[in-house]
Amino acid sequence: MPVKKVILALIGVALIMAVGGCTGTGPKTLTAFVGSASKPPMEEAARVFQEKTGIVVYLTFGGSGSLLSQIELSKSGDLYIPGSPDYMVKAEHKDIVDPASVKLLAYLIPVIAVPSGNPLGIKSLADLARPGLEVGIGNPEAVCLGLYSIEILDYNHLLEDAGKNIVVHAKSCEDTATLISLKSVDAVIGWDVFQHWDPDNIEVVYLAPEQLPRIAYIPAGVTRFAQDVESAREFLQFLISPEGQAIFQKWGYITTEEDARKYTPAAAIGGEYQLPDKYSQILKNGGS
Structure with a gap:
């Protein structure tokens, strides 16, 4: 009998622990799918937010398009934070994000990024069409930066000529930057950060103001699949608070429209761009 009592007691303890786990006695958690254009400040912001509130924010980084597909297929995730408004527009059209929840976190300026010292003396967008130059961009079908790259070349009538020099389509903004860090290519179209x-x-080379059709920005919103909408909204409020914005500024991000417009006063802000039909043909003729 004593043995049976011990067994019953152990079963009772196990049941109590199981019930306790279901009641959510541990720390609150959030899952955010984040375009890697904002990786450094988002990692710091999530850490500071946890210290202040006890809420743990798990961050999944990658290309904005790939992340949107993950959310759609898994029907999970509390927050979507792409690297540009293009993918937030897609998320809203698919009813994946609550439009009323969307906040603007920071602005991004497209530039040409080159190895420090600019060894090949690249000074303008037209230089990307030089014969023999090797150029990298983000994958325009899954990475917001890649989409902006094609748009900029197209807008400036350089898509065909510079497109022949595109040798790499990186899977994220982070991977695009790494191409230059490792000197894997001569130049990439990247973000100023x-x-x-x-x-x-x-090192970065800024484009002439009239060459930029749009200013990019980082939006953030609560998904329709959020398990804890209140905490998700709390995190968004922290990101746009003075403390949250200071974290973005620390990493070199622009947080006001006034400062963003210094680089291109007449450019549109936000919006959406669709890949042109000729892009596929350019890939066949020379791009990879």
Whole structure:
């Protein structure tokens, strides 16, 4: 009998622990799918937010398009934070994100990123069409930066000529920056913050103001699948608070429209761009 009592007691303890786990006695958690264009400040912001609130934010980084597909297929995730408004527009059209929840976190300026010292003397967008130059971009079908790259070349009538020099389509913004850090290519079309990610190895060349059709920004919103909408909204409020914005500024991100417009006063902000039909033909003729 004593043995039976011990067994019953152990079963009782196990049941109590199981019930306790179901009641959510542990820390609150959130899952955010984040375009890697904002990786450094988002990692720091999540850490500071946890210290302040006890809420753990798990971050999944990658290309904005790939992440959106993951959310759609898994029907999970509390927050979607792509690297540009293009993918937030897609998320809203698919009813994956609550439009009323969307916040603007920071602005991004497209640039040409080259190895420190600019060894090939690249000074303009037209230089990307030089014969023999090797250029990298983000995958325009899954990475917001890649989409902006094609749009900029197309807008400036350089898509055919510079497109022949595109040898790599990186799977994320982070991988695009790494191409320059490792000197795997001669130049990439990137974001201005790349120089702050790796100041020892990356230098940027700003484009002429009239060459930029749009200013990019990082939006953030609560998904329709969020398990804890209140906590998700709390994290978004932290990101746009003075403390949250200071974290973005620390990493070199622009947080006001006024400062963003210094680089291109007349460009549109936000919007959406669709890959042109001729892009596929250019890939066949020379791009990889």
